[in-house]
Amino acid sequence: MKTNQSNSSLFNRRGFLKTSSLATLTSLLGTPIAFADRLPKHYLPLAFRLDDANPMATKNKNLVVLNDKPWNVETPAYLLDDDVTPAEKMFIRNNGQIPASIDLANWKLTINGESVKAPKTYSLADLKTKFKPYTYQLVVECGGNGRAGYFPKTAGNQWTEGGVSCAEWTGVRLKDILADVGITDTAVYIGYYGQDLHLSGDPNQPVISRGVPIAKALEDETLVAWAMNGKDIPLVHGYPLRLVIGGWPASVSGKWLHTIAIRNKVHDGAKMTGKSYRVPIHPVVPGVDPPDSDFKIIESMPVKSVITFPQTGLETPMSKSLALRGHAWAGDRVAKELHVSIDFGETWQRADLKAPKNRLAWQQWSAEVTFPIQGYYEVWARATDDKGVSQPMVMPQWNPEGYINNACHRIAVKVV
């Protein structure tokens, strides 16, 4: 039975839970374990595996649970206010089950596939010592963020605007690993493989295995990461190792990473094919579902922004101006402008928009608005990227799986 290294202090020399551990467990439960003396050696009761028994234990209690099997949890906009998203406010998007145990000492990253000169395997220690580490703030946004705003309704988690985060990630550049491995010029795509378990419990059924074109894989900011915000990545977010590829649908940032295949064709792993993370090549009438052959893979996410202060529903005095703030991002591009409106888009006021900390991080913005008279208002925010493309105000192009809804975020305000 593999156990998490950091829990070894819970067991005595003979491999049974220490009396002190049992006492902790009893107080956690509020009741003694009836058959505590029968617990097998090295068996860690579920309550100690709080992370995988309940990843919500360490999350802000106001995150919204869309699904609990598999875990899909979004962050209300006002809880995205931090410049760098902390672990307790990071959204969760899982396709399968979190791995039940992690064998840290034997964790390996294998690079293989048709387009490697020869397969190579690294331990975590290899990755941390043989390569220069880099740290980047990276926007990780679910491809389905905004899906709740599509009508007719589509299948999938009904994210509003909280399926996005920008944490600080530390790891090794994938390009440095691939330079060490050696890839041939037949390389077209990468495909990752992780340790997550399929919902059916079948260990041979892959959960998700996606990838990106080789050019995106070789960018400076594409990381094989082992730390988030300076600490171990939380189990639910991919401990001990994951890919982090900013600006594209978060499903390319594979978690619990053990293998990356260098492909000589577009990767065809689980959730790369069919309609997963794809939109119609030819725009469709809302509600129309064309055949699979008419879909293309989503690459860079479109320009988007969020108002993180104030929380929607603010009653604010007429006498004071209202300070607003939030973030803007634009996939592979940069947000160039951010405007706010209090009159449903009749007039727009330019916000102060900062540059990103590094490429593919989000950008902070702030503005101050005054209101002409007491009453009910909606405050809208609209970002524009460096190619002049803005967020739409209405529901954008409908697509059968409900991806990439980047319509403006808006909050309700009452001026009293």
Next chain:
Amino acid sequence: MEKETGNFRRMAKYRWLIASVCVWLLCAWVARQPVTQQPVPAKKIPAKAHTAAPVRRTTTAKKPAKAKLAAAVAAAETAPTDATALNGQGVMVDEATGLALGENMVLVKGQCTVCHSSKLILQSHFDRGKWVERIRWMQRTQELWDLGDTEKPILDYLVKNYGPLPVNFDGRRLPLSPPNWHTR
């Protein structure tokens, strides 16, 4: 040789003691074998099941971890509860899963929450064709079994309770839902 003979004599003298100790050790080993079972996930329901399938106790994120563990540690699973509640939209629902009460709810609860949470259904609003498409996709790619005779009553339930939302919508934005007003 002499030592061996000496050892044999000692063994003969203490044969009852040695035998008793061996029997005692055997009994102690038997007594140490765990009698409680580790929690076992619900078995997959055969396609032909007509009666209500054993219900897997589902938990939401809001239930404390200790309640879930206490259930797992107990020697036997208790019978499924039929507790009901009124949800936020004023609909009577099964308390454990949030599924709307109604004919065939138990079939859906039994077959559809083995792999994934009921919350997947609660988020969904599809017409019959789309519900069929979802089932076929799960059968094709996610190891869902043949639902057999239960497929029609399951579809009837889903379309009735999780059918398309009656929204006349032309693509412009719906008004924001009334928020909880605050003064922070």
